[in-house]
Structure formats: structure tokens, C-alpha cells
Amino acid sequence: MLSAVDARTLEITDPSSGEAVGTVAVATDAEAAEAVARALAAFPAWAATPPAERGLRLRAAAQALAARADEVAAMNTRETGKSAGDAAGGVEAAVNTLLQYAELGPVHRGRRLNGAWDAVDVATPQPRGVVLALTPWNDPVAVAAGLLGAAIVSGDTVVHKPSERCPHTGALLDEILAGALPEGVLVHVTGDGVTGAALAASPDLAVIAHVGSTATGRKLALVGAQNDVHVIRENGGNDPLVVDAGVDPVWAAGQAALGAFANAGQICTSVERIYVHRDVAQPFLSALVAEADAWTQRSGQPLVDERMRAAVAAQVDGAVAAGAELLTGGAVPEGPGSHYPCTVLSGVPEGAEVLTEETFGPVAPVVIVDDFEEGLRLAAADRYGLAATVLTPDMTHAHRAAALLPVGTVKVNAVFGGAPGGSAQPRGASGAGFGYGPELLDEMTTTTVVHFGLPGGRA
Template identity: 35%
Template structure:
């Protein structure tokens, strides 16, 4: 059956639902069915009832169904991408809506192809011990509004592969995208294996304390993650938490500024800066500082921003007014402190949508709030440094550590600097790229637990040692 945008929307909306508006235009996208805690409890009960038969399938059967689910997403790429663009704001092209939908399919296939076999730990003639990985039961997943479909798949795919069922609570800002994704998955997967319940924050609080949720996966703010840790304590729930970022990039003196400018730009401004592991504070050696600033301005000025359904645009609006206000406030504070606005910094008055212009800020102190706080939007502070020790100290000087990057013509030097940075991932001459076989997770207040690859499968499993 061919899925169109209109039929997809009719399947997931309800006349008495919550109005969801396009952040680029203010137009109504659809009415999302916001549900109560009682409805969530019923979904958990259905997932719990469905889990034994799902776990009883062979691993090969689950792999095959994940691949078929990926095929179903591919077949519905255009309506899914259009809905995502309208609801989240991101453009169709560039590393945005079509990219995100494609990543969902690719992640399902990669998860299906990844093996986590049991193995013999010791067999010395006296002792024989093996480790195996069993399903946990029902996995709860709470997703964000910046990459709503892709991050949901990051939570769903490994959970299903290991024999768990899933209950997803999407962000109240982007529920339609995740409901649509679940609808497409449901054309292939058995009933109640994936359940999506949209609603307010009380649903997330219930998931984190629910006695029948064995594991909770959350991507979002550090503050919410801390609340989840507290509310999950009584049930001793396993947690994977990918929390706030504020990633640093360090540009050494030996770079070619023009050669790295595009990659630097997209490391910072992918999804219009609304990415946990985006480059959010850039430290540049004094010898190349002016040249790097100049080249970044040139890229910014030639990168079109506008409504996502316009095929020419690759940058979009902020997803919601609260985030717009955060970015605008931080840039205004930087201006008042005497920092230089190289480009951007002044949104168009009375324009529709939450568009904040691509903004580059130089001559800014490392203690400025635009540097120390995660702006999560299209504004990049660029800080000058004189020595590598100074740059590393500034990069490590805050309480989060999701990702970071080092930029240098000398890979050995870059790797040496990278090893000194307190972050879960440090990229060399790029920033923010993820791979389904490379573990991803943060340190410090950026959370704990790993996603992706073998480690990600283990994280949604109960290890069992058989000794004897």
C-alpha cells in the first residue's frame, strides 16, 4: 500500500488533539492525540503482554523484521520527510529531513546486521563459564524534538533486536513525526511491539517510575535526566542517558582555514545548531584566528535559510519559541559584553516563524554565557587561544562532556590533544558524525551508558553468566 502525506496524517491525528504548528510559518500541521497517564499504563501493559512472544522468535526472525521495517520506511520517505519538515522545521535537503528518514532505515538495517553472541569466559578444565544476553522486558524511551525520528529509532532498534518491546513518549513539540514513524513500523511489526503515547511531561515521569519498565532510554536536558535518575531509583531501573552537550572544537595553528571551513560550519550548524553533539564553542589558535573567522563568515553568507519545504534551503527555524528566546538572549548578552558579531545576530522583526539568522561571534571571553551555556541554535562563539594547554583547559572547564573535536594537519598531534579532552567522543578534523557500529555516549553531566554497535545491544540486555 502506498502511503501519502494526507493518508499518513489522517492515521495519526485526531479532531480533538493538541494543535501542532509549523515553526517556519505558524500554520497548523495537525492535531496530535495527547493521552493521559492511564493510557500510558495501558500501553505498557500491552507491551508487557506482547514481549514474551516477541522474545520467543528466533534472532533471525527479528533481524528479518527489522530489515522489512527499514524497507517500509524507505517506501514512505517522502511523506515522512514532509511531515518532519513541517513539524520540526528542518529543510527537506541537506543533512535534514530526508537525511533523517534515511538514517532511520539505515540504522534498522545496521542493528539487524550487528551480532552480540554469547561467549565462553573461561574453560580451563576445572571451570567453565559462559555469558549470554537476555531480553530485559519492556524498554521505555523518551525522545527529544531535534531529531525526533532518528533518535527514536536509536532507542527502538536495539531494544527490539534483543527481544524487548518498547513504549515511546515523544517530545510534546514533535509528536506527529514519531507517531507517523510508529505507524509505518506497524505495517510490518507485530501488534504492541512498538507503542507510542504522546502527551505532556507527566507521561515521561510515569515511564521513569513505572514498575513494568525494565530499562529507560532518554535523550534530552541534564536537568530532566537528573529527575529521571531520582524517579527511577525505587524500581532500580537500568538507564541510558544522553544529556546536554556544549561541545568544544580546538583548531590548531597548522590548519588550512579555507579547507576546513565547510566542515567546521556543518559541525556547528547541522540542524540549525539544534543537535546535542554539535560544535557549540570554537577555540582557534591566534595564528589562524582571523582567517578561520573570515572563512566561516563566507560559508555562513552562502548557506540558505528558510522554510524547509523550499528545496533550496538547508537551514531552518528554531523549533520552538522557548529555544528562539534562549538563543536571542545569549547573543544579546554577548553583544552587550563587547563581543563582535561577525554575521547575523539580528532576527528580522515581525517575520513569521522562529528564524534566527546564522550568527558568528568573535572576540568573546571564555566566561561569556554564550560560551559556557549550551545555546542549541545557530550562534557560534569563536574564542582565541595562544597555547594548546590553554585551549584544553578551556575545553575541559565546564561540567558536560558529550563530544569534542580537534582540527590539525598533523594526525598524531591531533590525537595527542584529543586524548586530553574530557568527552565521550573526540573527532579529528570533523565534528558530530555518528556511525551505527561506533559506541556513543557522554561523560560528566552529559550522561552515562552507551548506544550503537555491540555495546548498544548489550545496554538493552540482561547479561547472564552460566557457570558450570
């Protein structure tokens, strides 16, 4: 949790206990500009470094992170309240992501084009330049590793500003990774939203890569358009879960609980709204309430700060005031920290904010529908387009969901999971561009087409 101490300082406290973690100075405008200048100065030499060598450097950075994994995970837990196991898993995922990009970067291929027989035409990827990476607090190590790894191995240099909610974690991560890289390839900046805006306005950027709120992402998209900067955005989500007739309601409730309550509901692709078929609604709701109570008892994980908890509580209170039934949870507990219980709502009225906006807390709002088509229609009727899940024994319904849901990722019969190398493009208010996977290398590079003719020849 953070609060402003003065105009350029932030005080971080542990959201679990309210104890002080530390105070950090926010970068001045001059320091932000100097960070971009350092990355810009380092770009020509790094872009000219052979891709295989860039991959080796990134591999060394991954190994350095692995060697200090416990330290990074512990700091993440102190700043964000993330459970020890989840924090350790995030660092492990970050190491694996860096290693994957260390392998993928050197084999990032161009294309041979078919032209005249006595000429050669090729399309080859080239580094773009300086990348500004603005990364979130909810999984700060794993998410940052994807953007940083793809950019660095592509030959770009990076200015990284982590979220102001976890500045110690971000600074530690960058210190470790930068130690394995040449000067200026990865430059850290500590700051808040004002700092991020100042960095984004720099005329020396080539890419802005942002994972965070839709409101901030839209501002960055406008800045990118004005400055001819390529912008990659993974922004808010309001991911639906459709529970079809014929599924085991207890199993479905377990999936719903995992999707809604893991990491206290603070995952980009958390389940945010649930549409359950009337035939299984009552046993599903009973099982979901039991799951919610069990998650609350064994987790104890807080929301990242009191400001986030207040926003979540306001959505729940608003839904109840509008006629939703509170089945469990929904009360702010006493004591230190920013804890909030896993909450289940039923009969949530159309238009309630808990259905139309991202909640980012451990809340499962449930709407009972008469058939699968109604659930699919309601799931699709949303301005966000990050991901969606369908639980169904009917493969026809599964195929319809995959074809009709306007989201970047459709998951069938599992709220989380996916093959290595997967990627997705968010839609609508959820952003634009590939934010992970091999396709992120395409986002971090630009393509140059070259035509080689023969001297004095017709080409």
C-alpha cells in the same frame, strides 16, 4: 512549534510559516499505564522468539519505513522546520540503522568461561523487559530508529514517547514500524513532559532510554535509581572546536560553519564554542563571517519554535552585553516562523552563557587563544562531555587531544563523520551509557552466567 490548547491537547504549527499542522490529544495517565501493560504482556512471547526471527521482523519494519520515506520526511519538515534534504536523510539513516540492528541482533554473542574440564560455563545475553524510549525532535526519525531497533531485536518490548514538538512524525513512524511487529512489541504514546514522567514512574519498566536535555535526563536517572531501572542517557552537549596554528583558515572556517550551522545548530554534536589560535584568528574569522552569511542566505531553516529562538537570542544578547563583538547575525528577523540568522561572536568573555551552556542554535562563539595548549585546556574545562573536534596539522597535538579531552567522541580534522558501527559513551552532564552502535545491544540486554556440571560429578 507547539502551544498548549488545554491541559491535554497540543497544537502544532509549522516553524517555517506559522501555519497549523494539527492538534493532538495528550495521553491520559490511564492510557500511559495501559501502554506499559500492553508492552509488558507482549514481552514473554517476544523474548522467547528466536533472534533470527526478530531480525526478520525488524528488517520488514525497515522496509515498510523505506516505502513511506517521503511521507515521514515531509511530516518531519512540517513539524520541526528541518530542511527537506535533511529530513529525507534522517529517514534514510533510520532505515539503515534498523537494517543494521536486524543483522547485528541475531549474532549478539555471549562468552564461554574457562572452568573445570568436566563443566561448561557460559555468559549469555538476555532481554531486559519493557523499554521506555523518550526521543527528541531534532532528528526524530534517525535517533528513534536506533533505540527502537536495538531494543526490539534484543527481545525487549518498547513503549515509545516521541517529543511533544513532533508528535505527528513520531506517531507515523511508530504506526509504520508496529505494523510489521507482533501486537505490543512497539507501543506508541503521544504526550509531553508530564506524560514522560508518568511513564518513567511505572514499576514495570526495565530500561529507560532518553535522548534530550540534561535536566530531564537527571530526573530520569533519579527515578531509575529509585525503581531499579537501567537508564541510558544521551543529554546536552557543549562541544568545543579547537583550531590550531598551521591549518588553512578558510578550510577551518568551513568546518566550523558546518558544525555550528547545520540543521540550524540543532544537532546533539553541533559545534557550540570555538577556540582559535591567534596565528590564524583573523583570516579564520573573516572566512567564518562569510560562511555564516552564505548559510543564512541559502538555508532559511528556522529554529524549532519561538521558545527555542528566544533562548538562543537571549544567550547572544547576553554575550554582547558582557563585551563580545557581534560580527554578523544576532538579530531576530521579522515575519512568520521562528527563523534566526547564522551568528558569529568574537572575544566572548569567560563565563558567558553562550560558552558555558548548550545554545542549540546557529551561533558560533569564538575565543582567540595564544597556543594549542590553552585551547585544549579551555575545551576540556566544561561540565558536558559529549564530543569535541580538533583541527590541526600536528599529529602530536591530535594525539594529546584524544588522550586529554574528557568527552565520548574526539574528532580530528572533521566536525562530522565516523566509521559504521561506531559508538560512544557521553560523560558528565551529557549522560551515560552507549546510545548507539553495537554496544547499544549490550545496554538493552542483561547477562546471565550459567554453570553446567555433570550429574553426580564434582562440578
